[in-house]
Amino acid sequence: MSRDIIAILRGITPPEARAIAGALIAAGIDRIEVPLNSPQPFDSIADMVEAFGDVATIGAGTVLDPADVGRLRDIGARMVVSPDTNQRVIAATKAAGMVSYPGVMTPTEAFLALRTGADGIKLFPASLIGPEGLKAMAAVLPSGTKTYAVGGVGPENFAEWFAAGATGFGIGSSLYKPGLSVAEVATRAAAMVAAYDKGRA
Numbered sequence: 001m002s003r004d005i006i007a008i009l010r011g012i013t014p015p016e017a018r019a020i021a022g023a024l025i026a027a028g029i030d031r032i033e034v035p036l037n038s039p040q041p042f043d044s045i046a047d048m049v050e051a052f053g054d055v056a057t058i059g060a061g062t063v064l065d066p067a068d069v070g071r072l073r074d075i076g077a078r079m080v081v082s083p084d085t086n087q088r089v090i091a092a093t094k095a096a097g098m099v100s101y102p103g104v105m106t107p108t109e110a111f112l113a114l115r116t117g118a119d120g121i122k123l124f125p126a127s128l129i130g131p132e133g134l135k136a137m138a139a140v141l142p143s144g145t146k147t148y149a150v151g152g153v154g155p156e157n158f159a160e161w162f163a164a165g166a167t168g169f170g171i172g173s174s175l176y177k178p179g180l181s182v183a184e185v186a187t188r189a190a191a192m193v194a195a196y197d198k199g200r201a
């Protein structure tokens with residue numbers, strides 16, 4: 001069963017990308033983003049796409065420039081995540097046939113993102129918006145809007161976010177941070193999936 005968790009592998013390097021992605025996918029997390037401010041991000045993404053592109057949605061985060069969208073398309077990435085609502089990035093992503101999740105913090109940004117073609121919105125930083133903020137936004141957003149809480153979310157508040165209407169989550173350092181072994185990431189991923197399932201129930 002697929003979970004709406006996007007693993008954010010900030011700081012990952014190409015030599016470890018394939019093994020870390022494999023551990024996440026084995027645990028049940030099949031959406032993976034490599035922020036473009038990581039070392040050699042396009043190499044890591046290309047490696048993961050080659051190994052797992054048929055079973056996972058692999059892409060980039062912290063995408064700020066439409067030019068990078070073309071590079072991502074060329075290496076087979078399927079998802080573009082941004083910290084902001086950049087209409088040019090959203091439009092380029094959709095033109096390239098990829099999934100677009102721009103960052104929003106206000107209803108104005110959320111509607112702008114959706115009107116530009118975004119597939120869903122990344123609530124960032126979620127710790128400042130809070131479940132109550134999402135609840136208020138959800139009352140006016142189009143029915144079925146996919147909302148991902150990112151930044152300050154985790155097992156301790158999954159249930160609260162689900163109750164407020166969150167579709168899923170972007171999880172960074174509690175899943176992966178530089179220096180963690182593949183085994184440690186696998187353990188963290190299994191615990192995260194268990195917490196997600198419990199929060200969802």
